[in-house]
Amino acid sequence: MAERDEDQLEDLSLLGNQATSYSFDYDPTVLETFENNHPQRDYFxxxxxxxxxxxxxxxxxPDFATLYISYIPDxxxxxxxxxxxxLFSFRNHGGFHEDSVNMIMNDLIDLMDPRYIEIWGKFTPRGGISIDPFCNYGKPGTKFEQMAEHRMINHDLYPEHVDNR
Incomplete structure (x- = not known):
């Protein structure tokens, strides 16, 4: 098992790299994966x-947000x-809140093919309005597709109290 873990780490070019360069333009090619050591279990x-x-x-x-990215890996x-x-590569990307959150989700689906994923962007107000896009995806033909539908329908059932965000 330890040997397999070491092989996975060798495939990661950014982790521990002291000469990391930061892209200021949207760049999904920087994303890297590693193998799930517990594919038999569903977990977030x-x-x-x-x-x-x-x-x-x-x-x-500039638009500022907290992103919550939750997924169940396959x-x-x-x-x-x-x-x-x-995420840093979005700093110079001109995109509406809703589009940016959906782009991130699409890129992560293409990268990982997760069982389930959801992203919730909580943007700070501009002009007195905050925009909080939520998107999700469940792998078609599985229980996760139904989970995505259920979470979408019930997503903002109990909205947060927003006082000064």
């Missing part, structure tokens, strides 16, 4: 990303440093 992996930024495509002003999992660099 959740990333809380409180420093996500992208640019308004009309004004060029065979592959996203490596966290590559995810950080990927």
């Amino acid at each position: 992996v959740k990333f809380n990303c409180p420093e996500f930024t992208t640019l308004c495509p009309k004004t060029g002003q 065979i592959n999992m996203v490596e966290s440093k590559s995810l950080k660099l990927y």
Whole structure:
């Protein structure tokens, strides 16, 4: 088992790399995966990303958000440093909140082919309005497809109390 883990680590080019370069333009090619050591079990992996930024495509002003990325892996999992660099690559990307969140989800589905994934972007207000796009996906033909439908229908059943975000 340890030998297999070492082989997986050799495939990761960003983890532990002190000469990491940061892309300021949208770049999904930076994403890397490693093999799920527990594919027989359903479990969630959740990333809380409180420093996500992208640019308004009309004004060029920065938009700030906390992204919550939760997924149930199948065979592959996203490596966290590559995810950080990927999210950083949105800093100069001009995209509406809804589009950016869906792009991220599409890229992660293409990368990992997870059983289930959901992304919730909680953007800080601009002009007195905050926008919180939510998207999800369940692998077609599985219980996760039904789970995605259920979570979408019930997603904001108990909305948070927003006082100063």
